[in-house]
C-alpha cells in the first residue's frame with residue numbers, strides 16, 4: 010500500500026460536493042487531498058445566489074449531508090445564508106482550510122498514462138499532480154443571459170439573479186423580472202412589497218405546489234441538538250416521502266400527472282381569485298415536464314395592485330425599458346434577469362485530456378455521458394459528482410452526491426490497497442449503461458413535449474436520473490472491478506524485474 014503522500018487527491022470545487030467529499034476522506038483517515046476553489050469563498054451555488062428570497066426548495070433535513078446533520082436549521086426550507094453558514098461551519102469543524110486553495114481555478118487537466126497521474130494546471134500557472142480527481146464543479150453555475158435585441162441599450166440597472174447587485178436599492182422603483190423559473194418565483198414575492206411597480210415577463214407558466222414552510226421554535230432546535238436521532242428520523246421520513254411521491258413528478262403517466270396538476274391548481278386557486286389571471290398562470294404542459302416549483306406566495310404576489318403579469322412576448326430591450334411584440338414599451342428603472350443557467354454538465358468545465366490525448370469534449374461530441382454519471386471511458390481515476398444523468402426531479406440532489414462520493418471513496422481505497430495505477434471504465438460498459446438510461450427516459454415525463462434546461466439540443470435528457478434515488482444508491486453501492494480496465498504498478502514492476510532477470514541471464518557468461 011503506497012504512503013498517502015504518494016497518493017495525492019485533487020478535489021475541484023468547494024461547494025456541497027467538494028466539501029462532502031473532503032469530510033468523507035477525512036473520516037476514512039485520508040489526508041492527502043487538496044481542494045481547489047476558484048472563488049475566494051466556499052459554498053458554490055449558495056455563495057453565488059444571494060437574491061432576495063433565495064432559499065432551498067428542498068427541505069433542509071434532506072438538503073444537508075447525512076453525516077453532518079444540523080440541529081440549528083431555523084426553518085423547514087433554509088435560506089441561502091443559513092446553508093452558506095452551514096458549509097463554512099463544516100470547513101472550520103473539519104479543519105479543511107489547510108487543504109483548501111482559494112482563488113485557484115483549474116484551467117486544464119491532462120492524464121499521464123505511464124505514471125497514472127493527472128496534471129492539473131491552475132490559473133496561477135503552477136501544476137498539481139493528482140492520482141485521483143474528484144470533480145465537484147456543479148451543474149448550474151454560469152448564468153444564462155438571454156439573447157434579446159437591444160439588451161445592451163437599457164439605461165437603467167440590469168442584473169442576473171445569480172449575480173444580484175445589492176448596491177441597487179429597489180425601493181419605489183419600477184422593476185421587471187424576466188423569467189418564471191425556480192429563482193423568479195422566490196424573487197417576485199420578496200421584492201413585490203418594496204417596489205413601486207413589478208412586471209413579470211412570463212414566457213411559459215410553471216406548475217407550483219405548496220411549500221408549507223414553517224419556522225422551528227427554539228425548543229425544537231434544543232431537542233434536535235440533544236437527541237440527534239430525531240434529525241435522522243426527520244430525514245428518513247422526508248426522504249421516503251419524496252421517493253413515494255416521486256413518480257407523480259417523473260413518470261410519464263396521465264393519471265399521476267392529474268394528481269400533481271390538481272394539487273397545483275388548488276395552490277393557484279387559494280392564492281389567485283381572478284379566473285382570467287388564473288388562466289394565464291396555468292401551464293399548458295404535463296405536470297413534471299419542467300421542474301415543479303414550490304411556493305406559497307409566488308402566485309399570491311399577482312393579487313397585489315403593484316404587480317402585473319405580462320405574457321406578451323418580448324420584442325426588444327430599449328433604453329427606457331422592454332418592448333413587447335404588441336408594440337407597447339414598458340418603462341423600467343431595473344431589469345432582473347431570472348433566466349437560468351448554462352447547463353454545466355453538458356460540456357467539459359475546462360480542457361480535460363484523457364488517454365491517447367483525447368479531450369472530454371471530443372468524447373462528448375454526441376452528448377455528455379458517463380458510467381453511473383461519474384466515470385468516462387478514457388479518463389481514468391476521474392470521478393465527477395453531479396455528472397450526467399444524476400440530477401433528481403423529485404428529491405434532494407445531495408442524496409445522489411453522497412452515493413457518488415461513497416463510490417469514489419471505494420475506488421480510492423481499492424487503488425491504495427492494491428497498488429492500482431489506474432481504473433478506466435470500459436467503453437462497452439459505459440455505452441450499455443447509457444442505452445439503458447435513455448431507454449428508461451421514454452417512460453419519463455421530461456420528454457412529453459415541453460422545453461426545459463433538462464433537455465440538450467438533440468432533445469435528449471442527459472441531466473436527470475430516470476428513477477428513484479434509492480435505486481441509484483443501490484446501483485452505485487458496489488464498485489465492480491469487471492466494469493473497469495485496471496492497470497497495476499505491481500505487475501509492471503514484476504514485468505520489469507523479470508525483464509531484468511532475463512536480460513541478466515542472457516548477459517551471463
Ligand code: N01
Pocket residue numbers: 064065066067149155156157187188189190191192193210211212213300323347348349350460462
Ligand atoms: O432558471 P430556469 P432558474 N425571454 O431555467 C425564462 C435550480 N434552482 O434560475 O420556461 C423570456 O428554470 C424561461 O422561460 P421558458 C433549479 O434546479 C434551485 O429559475 O424557457 N423568458 C424561464 O421561465 C432550477 O430548475 C433552487 O419559456 C426567458 C426562466 O427564464 C434551476 O436552478 C432555486 C428568456 C428561466 O428559468 C434553474 O432555475 C433556484 C427570454 N429570452 C434555482 N430566457 C432551489 O431552491 C429564459 N427565459 C434548490
